[in-house]
Amino acid sequence: MAAIHTHTDGAIGWIVIDRPHQRNAITMDMWLKIPDAVAALTGDDTIRAIVMHGAGDVAFAAGADVSDLQKMGSDAQALAAFEAAFEAAQASIEAAAVPVIAAIRGACMGGGMALALACDIRIAGDDARFAIPAARLGLGYAAPAVARLMRAAGPMVAFEVLATAREYTADAARVAGFVNEVVPAHNTLKRAGAVAWQIATNAPLSVRAAKATLAALTRQDGALEAAQAMIERCGASADFAEGRAAFLEKRRPRFHGR
Numbered sequence: 001m002a003a004i005h006t007h008t009d010g011a012i013g014w015i016v017i018d019r020p021h022q023r024n025a026i027t028m029d030m031w032l033k034i035p036d037a038v039a040a041l042t043g044d045d046t047i048r049a050i051v052m053h054g055a056g057d058v059a060f061a062a063g064a065d066v067s068d069l070q071k072m073g074s075d076a077q078a079l080a081a082f083e084a085a086f087e088a089a090q091a092s093i094e095a096a097a098v099p100v101i102a103a104i105r106g107a108c109m110g111g112g113m114a115l116a117l118a119c120d121i122r123i124a125g126d127d128a129r130f131a132i133p134a135a136r137l138g139l140g141y142a143a144p145a146v147a148r149l150m151r152a153a154g155p156m157v158a159f160e161v162l163a164t165a166r167e168y169t170a171d172a173a174r175v176a177g178f179v180n181e182v183v184p185a186h187n188t189l190k191r192a193g194a195v196a197w198q199i200a201t202n203a204p205l206s207v208r209a210a211k212a213t214l215a216a217l218t219r220q221d222g223a224l225e226a227a228q229a230m231i232e233r234c235g236a237s238a239d240f241a242e243g244r245a246a247f248l249e250k251r252r253p254r255f256h257g258r
Contacts, residue, residue: 013041048200061112103192125185138239140231
């Protein structure tokens, strides 16, 4: 069963994206459960830091489940519900009172990368691979997720990530600025746990204040109506339908800009 699991180890909470047979691709139900998982851990006053990781060693998360998107088709209401769940999951991590550390092995793609970018620290194994393939699917990427990418890597790199849909190695991601540290793959969880423990031993009010201050200083306010309209146009486009079909049929998509 696809699931989001939590457990604790002393002052450290753990969130596991548990769908290894599908490279931890995240279903609609899983997106909806992530805020509950974050709330369950942050509701425990003894938890001082959280580590999020994918089950197994093949993927942190290969992205949103494309079969879910295929079922939605161009249904505006269904796509809006998905967009809301997608953003709520990221926002819950970003707003968590305690730091959240992403421990990343293998594929960290699309929605998986969005989740990782919502975390405060990203520790990648040297087998990690990163990409946001929205442009290959004909999908407009949500503005809040773009903002998180831009805050991590700057506008030039963010545009490159989105426009090229290229894949980044762990080392390239570190150079680009959206990964804090690269470690041997087998040591990823251990290192993330060690960083979480280092945070947990520090003054929790100081850590919370630091997180809240950084969030306030980097918050992007302003009108996004035009960008949102373009994103919604993508969701209703023939190109989006073609991108989904091509993905499922394992062929190169044929886009026409409509």
